[in-house]
């Protein structure tokens with residue numbers, strides 16, 4: 495999106511200094527021109543670690559943030575920084591509700607990592623708080639802002655693959671769960687809302703929802719019915735494999751979203767297993783190759799003479815998290831409080847689906863992290 499005027503710059507505060515925070519900051523600091531963007535820009539003005547200010551300083555230095563960026567030893571200090579416009583919440587999902595509430599109560603706009611919260615009740619309160627305070631709030635499902643995702647949504651919306659009756663999507667990463675995660679790692683730790691569904695299954699659901707919900711006119715979007723199965727990790731009780739079948743009105747289209755920590759969507763790393771998502775319409779299908787969180791290749795497979803077989807690969811000048819950051823900047827510039835790429839309502843419907851899957855399979859997280867009480871100690 496090229497323009498002649500000065501880019502609209504937003505000032506980020508980074509809440510937590512773990513793995514994804516580093517990946518996000520590296521992308522934020524990339525020159526937007528390398529991705530053909532000149533209408534918005536980003537600056538990292540502060541970071542906070544819950545453990546120490548020194549850890550936050552090391553983080554800022556490691557990722558070559560400006561020397562002027564402030565380092566804080568608590569999240570509470572970060573949200574008081576008057577130079578911060580928007581806070582990126584990069585703690586485990588168990589902490590998103592408390593940390594996002596802290597930022598909103600501090601009058602900051604928020605981009606909060608996925609899964610948005612531990613449950614839908616928490617997500618609803620975040621949205622109500624953002625509304626009340628007139629602040630921007632967005633769940634960081636970065637996949638939705640990739641050019642490929644936008645392109646494919648528009649392609650499907652135009653009717654070129656006909657009526658979509660089924661979407662299948664899988665994000666499964668084969669791990670030696672016991673040796674890689676043990677019992678404490680956030681992927682399996684119930685105290686950190688661990689498990690395959692909230693961490694990886696959210697992306698399978700993202701592909702299903704983009705084509706069976708999001709592209710419909712708002713008046714036709716209706717929450718799906720849910721059937722599901724779950725296998726739990728014997729050492730912690732977190733879900734290690736979850737399969738979800740959704741039935742979307744008005745066409746009764748099927749969405750099949752699967753995730754697992756035990757088997758892989760791409761076992762040999764060479765796409766031999768085929769696409770990770772299939773969007774199946776009456777005139778053809780769209781196939782998306784994994785990993786589904788970072789789509790770089792798709793195929794259009796015709797069933798109709800008017801469609802051509804296409805196999806498209808797109809390079810990405812970085813990880814690809816900058817596109818969601820650009821979306822935040824444009825929303826702030828334009829005075830929007832939510833993104834049309836993933837509205838508050840859609841985030842809540844997806845959280846409702848995951849709540850229902852957990853209810854069907856009796857997966858409950860500890861009371862403290864399911865709680866809607868704010869503030870609570872220990873966050």
Ligand SMILES: NC(=O)c1ccc[n+]([C@@H]2O[C@H](COP(=O)([O-])OP(=O)(O)OC[C@H]3O[C@@H](n4cnc5c(N)ncnc54)[C@H](OP(=O)(O)O)[C@@H]3O)[C@@H](O)[C@H]2O)c1
Pocket residue numbers: 510511512513514515542543544545549584585586587589607608609634636680686692693787
């Ligand atoms: N968008 C994506 O592709 C993507 C990829 C990976 C993860 N994520 C999401 O990002 C979030 C963080 O994942 P991550 O892989 O970055 O995790 P991580 O490496 O474990 O980092 C999490 C950070 O949260 C802070 N934290 C605060 N309280 C904590 C506690 N009780 N236990 C552990 N950490 C605590 C810590 O930072 P301080 O010590 O500095 O406070 C920690 O370094 C998750 O919600 C995850 O789903 C998204």
